[in-house]
Amino acid sequence: MKRVADIALPLAVAALLLAGWEWAVSHWQVPVYVLPAPSAIARAFTENLGSLMAALASTLTVTLEAFAAACVLGIATAIAFSQSRLLERTLYPYAVILQVTPVVAIAPLILIWVGFERINLALVIIATIVAFFPILAGATLGLKSADFNLIDLTRLYGASRAQTLWRIRLPTALPYILSGMKTAGGLALIGAVVAEFVAGSGTATGLAWRIVESGNRLEIATLFAALALLAATGVLIFAALSLMEWWLLRRWHESAISAS
Amino acid sequence: MIALSGIAKRFANGVQAVSDLSFAVERGEFVSLLGPSGCGKSTALRLAAGLLQPDAGTVTYANGKPEIGFVFQDHTLMPWADALTNARLPLDLKHVARGEADARAAAALARVGLAGFEHAFPRELSGGMKMRVSIARALAAEPQLLLLDEPFAALDEITRNGLGDDLLKLWREDGLTVLFVTHSVSESSYLSQRVLVMTPRPGRIAADIVLPGGRDNRLAPATIEAQRSISATLNSSVAA
Ligand SMILES: Nc1ncnc2c1ncn2[C@@H]1O[C@H](COP(=O)(O)OP(=O)(O)O)[C@@H](O)[C@H]1O
Ligand SMILES: [Mg+2]
Numbered sequence: 035m036k037r038v039a040d041i042a043l044p045l046a047v048a049a050l051l052l053a054g055w056e057w058a059v060s061h062w063q064v065p066v067y068v069l070p071a072p073s074a075i076a077r078a079f080t081e082n083l084g085s086l087m088a089a090l091a092s093t094l095t096v097t098l099e100a101f102a103a104a105c106v107l108g109i110a111t112a113i114a115f116s117q118s119r120l121l122e123r124t125l126y127p128y129a130v131i132l133q134v135t136p137v138v139a140i141a142p143l144i145l146i147w148v149g150f151e152r153i154n155l156a157l158v159i160i161a162t163i164v165a166f167f168p169i170l171a172g173a174t175l176g177l178k179s180a181d182f183n184l185i186d187l188t189r190l191y192g193a194s195r196a197q198t199l200w201r202i203r204l205p206t207a208l209p210y211i212l213s214g215m216k217t218a219g220g221l222a223l224i225g226a227v228v229a230e231f232v233a234g235s236g237t238a239t240g241l242a243w244r245i246v247e248s249g250n251r252l253e254i255a256t257l258f259a260a261l262a263l264l265a266a267t268g269v270l271i272f273a274a275l276s277l278m279e280w281w282l283l284r285r286w287h288e289s290a291i292s293a294s
Numbered sequence: 295m296i297a298l299s300g301i302a303k304r305f306a307n308g309v310q311a312v313s314d315l316s317f318a319v320e321r322g323e324f325v326s327l328l329g330p331s332g333c334g335k336s337t338a339l340r341l342a343a344g345l346l347q348p349d350a351g352t353v354t355y356a357n358g359k360p361e362i363g364f365v366f367q368d369h370t371l372m373p374w375a376d377a378l379t380n381a382r383l384p385l386d387l388k389h390v391a392r393g394e395a396d397a398r399a400a401a402a403l404a405r406v407g408l409a410g411f412e413h414a415f416p417r418e419l420s421g422g423m424k425m426r427v428s429i430a431r432a433l434a435a436e437p438q439l440l441l442l443d444e445p446f447a448a449l450d451e452i453t454r455n456g457l458g459d460d461l462l463k464l465w466r467e468d469g470l471t472v473l474f475v476t477h478s479v480s481e482s483s484y485l486s487q488r489v490l491v492m493t494p495r496p497g498r499i500a501a502d503i504v505l506p507g508g509r510d511n512r513l514a515p516a517t518i519e520a521q522r523s524i525s526a527t528l529n530s531s532v533a534a
Contacts, residue, residue: 181368181370183366183368183370184370184372186340186345186364187364187370187383187384188383188387189345190343190344190345190362190364191383191384191387191388191435192387192388193387197387201372201383201386201387202372205372205374205375208374285374285415286373286374286375286415286416286417287373287374291417
């Protein structure tokens, strides 16, 4: 019953908003280049379905590649940190610097270094930088959160570092890593979009470029359609990661249990 | 079986947890280490297990380091693993083949009364059952020396008594040597053959009291007399 309400209530609000929007646009005769009606957006969406989907595929590819790279790099770096305090103290500040520097500021540099002929690689690198930190931060904290007594127990039985890492530290870190991944999924998408904006038209072929181009041509309905597609993609990524989190933790973790 | 002699341990934060701590436990004995909270009991147990290195003094084992089982006050189970996997941990760490490890862990669970709960997760078990899994885990590697750190302190009295009786049974059946840390006079005198009473921090042994007649005779006047002298030692050392 609660789950039905969780889905039905936001949907009802959306329907109400869309109906109000449609009514307002026709009642005050708002020009389509200022604010198109939902029906006009839907029409633009179906008319441009092919090109919008191609653009989505392009952005989604960059997003998923960046997300995968961020997961691998973030977890690997956190494991390296967990094995050496010295390494962590030396390198963590640089990870923080990378995180707090606005990506739009470093994106042009990366585009130049990687070269416009390898635009997709450049986009993936930029999006990876954006998505990397929450995974590193989550995994680093998680790997440190293992029960001291449990670690002592592994010492008592003569376990190697690799055994302790695999059997105790990584499972302890799993909920932290998954929570970092949920944040990183959205950030990878944002990173991909920002990178496309910086790369500009002519090179990038994703949704961000469609938004810029539609804006320039005053095709505001198409712009809105692309925007809606982008938002839906973000929600879908978050939902998929939440589902994965729930599935992996359902047997044992408080967060998954209270939610079920 | 194990002897600590002249042990001192100071932590990095300057706390002198134990100083000039000496005692020995013979093979097959059930000995309690009793003292007020914070007196260094856990530290003593970790020193005995070799998990901590003393600043001074020595820990010696009679015939080389025995196989040690350790039970913490917290059940310290892995929440992501079922009871069988938890009990199997020592065997997994020792690279025992999976089939044999499963069989031995299941046998250990059965011995603590948890047959049928192999695939239950810790969150599905009561406090007492979690502690039983923890004991099964300690037993799985077939220890000679079993060290327990206030294992029943967080449990209600009925559960505590049941676990105590089962622990005695395991001790008798396996010919284990048991060192049992507690802050309860009645628990120590009920379970053990000998009670080592510790002073407040820095901990040393204030008295070594043998319980005449043993557990099977716990209402005997001599036992009650021993309890009285345990309490008296505790009170006088706390007051001092
Ligand atoms: N790892 C540690 N670092 C610093 N101080 C500690 C540590 N472990 C224990 N202590 C301190 O040493 C004293 C004895 O602790 P402990 O052996 O746990 O006592 P008990 O088990 O008798 O309650 C306490 O004051 C405690 O705060
Ligand atoms: Mg203690």
